[in-house]
Amino acid sequence: MLAVTIFVCMFIPLLILSEFLFIEPFVIFHVVEDRIVSFVLIASISLMSAIVIPMNIYRIRTLQKSRSKIGGSIVGSIIGVSAGICSCGPIGFSIISTFGAVAGTATAFLTNYEIPLRLISLGLLCLVYYTTIKSISVECKIQ
Amino acid sequence: MNKRHVVSVVFVILVIVVAISFSSYQANLLEMHDKTKYLEKIAAKQSPLLNLENSSPALGSENAPVTIVEFGDYQCEACYHWFHNTRDTLIDNYIETGKAKLVFVDLPFLGRDSPKAAQASYCAEDQGQYWEYHTMLYTFQDGLPDSGWADRDRLNSFAFSLDMNMDEFNDCMDSSKYAKRVKANYDEAVKNGVQQTPTFIIISQDGTIEKFAGAQPYSVFAATIEPML
Numbered sequence: 505m506l507a508v509t510i511f512v513c514m515f516i517p518l519l520i521l522s523e524f525l526f527i528e529p530f531v532i533f534h535v536v537e538d539r540i541v542s543f544v545l546i547a548s549i550s551l552m553s554a555i556v557i558p559m560n561i562y563r564i565r566t567l568q569k570s571r572s573k574i575g576g577s578i579v580g581s582i583i584g585v586s587a588g589i590c591s592c593g594p595i596g597f598s599i600i601s602t603f604g605a606v607a608g609t610a611t612a613f614l615t616n617y618e619i620p621l622r623l624i625s626l627g628l629l630c631l632v633y634y635t636t637i638k639s640i641s642v643e644c645k646i647q
Numbered sequence: 648m649n650k651r652h653v654v655s656v657v658f659v660i661l662v663i664v665v666a667i668s669f670s671s672y673q674a675n676l677l678e679m680h681d682k683t684k685y686l687e688k689i690a691a692k693q694s695p696l697l698n699l700e701n702s703s704p705a706l707g708s709e710n711a712p713v714t715i716v717e718f719g720d721y722q723c724e725a726c727y728h729w730f731h732n733t734r735d736t737l738i739d740n741y742i743e744t745g746k747a748k749l750v751f752v753d754l755p756f757l758g759r760d761s762p763k764a765a766q767a768s769y770c771a772e773d774q775g776q777y778w779e780y781h782t783m784l785y786t787f788q789d790g791l792p793d794s795g796w797a798d799r800d801r802l803n804s805f806a807f808s809l810d811m812n813m814d815e816f817n818d819c820m821d822s823s824k825y826a827k828r829v830k831a832n833y834d835e836a837v838k839n840g841v842q843q844t845p846t847f848i849i850i851s852q853d854g855t856i857e858k859f860a861g862a863q864p865y866s867v868f869a870a871t872i873e874p875m876l
Contacts, residue, residue: 523725523861529871534864536732591757591792592723592844594860600756608758612791615724 506561511554518546518585521593545622549584552629553577559636576632584625591615697839697848699750701831703768704777706738707748712852713741713875715749715868718836721764721784722757722792723844729862730785736865746876751781753832754844758792763820765829767802770819774811783809851875 519525519533524543526532535543556577591600591611600608614621697716705714715737719726741747753768755761764784771780783805789796799820806816819825839848839858846860849871857871 523728526859526861526863526867529857529859530867532864532867536728536864538732539728592720592725594842597756597842597844608756608792612757616791 506558507554510557511550514553514581514585515547515550518550521595522546523593541619542622545584545619545626549581549622549625549629552626552633553581553584556629556633556636557581559633559640563636563640577629580625580628580632583628584622586614586621697752697850698835699752701752701828701835703751703781704772705748705750706778707742708745709748711742711745711748713747713872714850715741715747715872716752716848716850717749718752718754718841718844718846718848720753720755720757720761720844721768721788721797722755722761724788725843725862726845727785727788729845733862733865733868737868740869741872747872752836753829754836754841754846755829755833756844760793760797762826762829762833763799764797764802765832766823766825767806767816767820769825769828770816771806771809771811773819774815776809776811779809780805849875 516525520527522542524533524535524539524546526534560577591608591614596608596611596615599611699714699716702716705711737747738749742749753762753765755765768777768780768784771777784797787796787801787805795801802820803813803816807813836846841860843860845862846858847863847868849857849868852875855875857875859867859871
């Protein structure tokens, strides 16, 4: 249930922010050919976050283990979420209107390097998944 | 991966499939949109007309019953995507057929080169090449805002490529002849609650409007414009 909640809470807002899903004037889903990679990365990051974060919560609660891995998964998710936030969008407009040119450069950086940043995020989540699986299998081994 | 994880992954994939199917279903519904119901909906959205006196020249017939107003920034990536993925179909089906005209209003907020690019487009208008220059800017948009792709040298080179009179163009740019016009467009956009680029306002002949934001697909424009005709 937690995994589904995390997935939906990440995937839907990311689709809206990245302009794959529009809700006004009609609800419409639209992926153009030159942005398929971006869409696949958003889906993958949401999916990996939905797997990795609940796994680590389980590990911390049940096995009382360290919280370092959940930190990695949250960092990975945050990088994935913030990459590609369109500087032309309402968030970019508010940030640039408030903070000026420096904020403009920062948001433009996130937009322009969307794919590499999302790949880093996905790599981080995969790494956390791998190490978590490994540690769970060791920690849960019945002696 | 244990059984529980496999189940989770399968479930999430199912959610994606359902979401995509639902969206496609919505897109199909647009095609069969109830015209009467839609007209009732937009009738409630009567609004004072936009002030377009500082905007671009209209693309298409001045007598077209529908006006499509695009608020954009030449350094905006989403505007670039809309320009390359949707605009041509819209022009073929509505502008060239005389059903609609397109007007561009500058909302240059993404960097110091944005207002300059907007001013350059009006300097091109002085030589009768506004839309050619507009096309040039969206064709050659490249990289981060203010990365140099729309600096003064590039703006000059675009004008040169269009065989414009460079003395006239340089005089226009040096004197910032259209700085106030660009600022007026920015203020008009903000006054109308535009908070992102591209944003579109579609105005019918009877003054009803429909406003939506983002690089939306052609089907949204068709579903909005058709009931207005």
